[in-house]
Amino acid sequence: MANIVVAYIFWLFGGPFGLHHFYLGRDRQAFVWWISLGGLFLGWFRDLWRLPEYIYEANRDPRFVAEFADRRRRHEKPPWSIVRFAGQIFIGMLLGYLFRLAIAEKVLQEFDPIFKIILSVVLPVLGTSVGVKLVANIGHRKCNMKWCVLGAMISIPWLLNDQPSVSATALFSSFLASYKTEWDPDRKRPKGACTCIKRATVLTFCCCIYVLLWTSAIVFNVHVTTSDGTEVPIEEALKNFFNSPAWKDFKKSFWEVYNVCNTKGWDFCYRQILEFEGESPTPEQIKSRCRKLGSKWHPDKHKTKEEKKVAQEKFIEIQQACDILNTMRKRRTEKNMETPSSTEQSSDKHSEL
Numbered sequence: 001m002a003n004i005v006v007a008y009i010f011w012l013f014g015g016p017f018g019l020h021h022f023y024l025g026r027d028r029q030a031f032v033w034w035i036s037l038g039g040l041f042l043g044w045f046r047d048l049w050r051l052p053e054y055i056y057e058a059n060r061d062p063r064f065v066a067e068f069a070d071r072r073r074r075h076e077k078p079p080w081s082i083v084r085f086a087g088q089i090f091i092g093m094l095l096g097y098l099f100r101l102a103i104a105e106k107v108l109q110e111f112d113p114i115f116k117i118i119l120s121v122v123l124p125v126l127g128t129s130v131g132v133k134l135v136a137n138i139g140h141r142k143c144n145m146k147w148c149v150l151g152a153m154i155s156i157p158w159l160l161n162d163q164p165s166v167s168a169t170a171l172f173s174s175f176l177a178s179y180k181t182e183w184d185p186d187r188k189r190p191k192g193a194c195t196c197i198k199r200a201t202v203l204t205f206c207c208c209i210y211v212l213l214w215t216s217a218i219v220f221n222v223h224v225t226t227s228d229g230t231e232v233p234i235e236e237a238l239k240n241f242f243n244s245p246a247w248k249d250f251k252k253s254f255w256e257v258y259n260v261c262n263t264k265g266w267d268f269c270y271r272q273i274l275e276f277e278g279e280s281p282t283p284e285q286i287k288s289r290c291r292k293l294g295s296k297w298h299p300d301k302h303k304t305k306e307e308k309k310v311a312q313e314k315f316i317e318i319q320q321a322c323d324i325l326n327t328m329r330k331r332r333t334e335k336n337m338e339t340p341s342s343t344e345q346s347s348d349k350h351s352e353l
Contacts, residue, residue, distance in 0.1 A: 001059050002023065002024055002055050002058040002059055002189070004051065004052065004055045006023065007020050007023060007024060007051055007054070007055060008020075008051060010023050011044075011047055011048070011051060015033075015038055015044040015047065016033065016037045016038035016041060016044050017030075017033060017034045017037075017038075018030030018031065018032070018033030018034045018038070020047065020051065021033060021054075022199070022200075022203065024054050024055070024057075024058045024189065025058055025188075025189035025190050026054065026058075026138065026139070027199055027202075027203055028134055028135075028137055028138050029138045029139075030203065031134065031203060031206055031207070032087070032091055032134055032135060032138070034207060034210075035091070035094070035207075035210055036090070036091065036094070039087065039090075043087075046083075057139075057140075057189075058189040059189075060188070060189075068140065068185070072183055072185065077181065077182060077183070078141050078181050078182070078183060080178055084135060084136070084138070084178075085174055085178055087135040088131070088132045088135040088136055088170070088173075088174040088177060088178070089132075089167075089170045089171060089174050090170075091131035091132070091134060091135050092127075092128040092129075092131035092132040092135075092152075092166075092169070092170030092173055092174060093128070093131070093166050093167055093169075093170045094131060095127040095128060095130055095131035096124040096125075096127040096128035096131065096166035096169055096170060097124070097127070097166050097217075098127060098210075098213045098214065098217055099123040099124060099126055099127025099128075099213070100120070100123045100124045100127065100164075100166070101216075101217035101220070101221050102123075102213050102216040102217055102220075103119065103123070103216075103220070104220035104221075105220070105221075117160070120159065120160075120164065121156055121159050121160070124152075124159055124164070124166050124169055125149065125152040125153055125155075125156075125159070125169060126149075127166075128148075128152045128166060128169045128170050128173050129145060129148040129149045129151075129152050129173055130148075131170070132148045132151075132152070132170065132173045132174050132177050133145050133148045133177065136148070136174075136177045136178070136181055137184075139187075140183060140184045140185060140187050141181050141182070141183065141184055142181070142182055142183075142184040142187075143177045143180055143181045143182070144180065147176050147177055147179075147180040148173050148176070148177045149173075150176060151172045151173035151174070151175060151176030151177060152169045152170075152172060152173040154172040154176075155168040155169040155171075155172050155173075218234065219234060219235050219238075220233075220235065222234045224237045256324055256327075257324060286322070286325050286326070290318065290322040293318045294315065294318055294319070294322075297311045297314040297315045297318060298311065298315060299311045299312045299315060
């Protein structure tokens with residue numbers, strides 16, 4: 001039995017991601033909420049007073065059963081809803097554009113022109129149909145995928161334009177889906193731990209596909225503007241960044257520090273290396289601290305064998321830490337010296353020209 005207190009807790013802390021809908025067995029609406037942030041937070045706010053109705057539906061409460069039977073007697077088909085219709089258009093457009101932008105334009109250019117036109121039509125139609133069907137099948141309603149596809153195909157002339165628009169595709173698909181939607185009285189809230197694991201796995205898989213679509217669309221379509229005004233695809237910008245000397249130097253320094261901390265212990269890294277009070281010590285502070293700690297933990301200043309052994313371990317740790325910091329400081333200094341020299345060379349070349 002679904003509990004209304006638990007449902008409101010899930011609504012409060014995970015509502016924009018559809019956590020309360022997953023708890024109530026409304027997986028389609030949970031996924032729609034996840035990809036749209038609770039219907040741009042409007043649907044999440046609307047659920048504030050709709051949750052009791054969802055609880056009655058999930059628990060098959062006699063009040064819900066009687067009301068649902070009465071609605072089916074009064075309406076042969078589910079009545080038209082402006083909220084559901086708007087949701088169908090919004091989610092249909094979102095997935096339609098994502099499906100279309102997931103393939104780079106330069107990839108499409110390599111295909112045969114006819115095949116390119118087919119992909120330019122099929123992908124938006126498929127994505128829009130999936131989005132419309134998702135919203136149309138929320139709750140005790142069902143709509144066959146073929147009606148969503150047929151409605152989307154009406155907009156093919158708009159998709160063949162130089163600047164195709166998926167809004168017409170979502171509009172026609174939503175119209176036909178709303179007209180062909182039927183009641184689904186047999187739908188019940190899924191129960192059982194195994195069923196919950198299966199549902200969570202399917203929902204996670206769908207979320208991963210959605211994230212991959214967004215990743216592909218961003219990588220293939222987003223450009224970065226450089227300081228000289230040149231637009232570079234983000235794909236090339238990322239490749240250049242990960243091949244840059246700055247990234248390689250950072251990665252090497254990071255792994256050096258990581259290996260020391262992993263070998264000597266993370267408590268050693270956090271509290272025992274140099275014990276600086278400031279977050280960014282100067283080179284003079286590093287030298288001073290190294291001399292001070294080296295003098296403090298020098299084995300000759302301790303008398304017993306146990307104290308000498310502990311001091312020797314500390315002394316070695318301090319020397320290793322100081323060597324790493326000095327190496328990093330030298331690299332940074334050399335890099336800073338190279339930068340102005342390269343700038344002077346480039347300015348000399350410009351003056352010669």
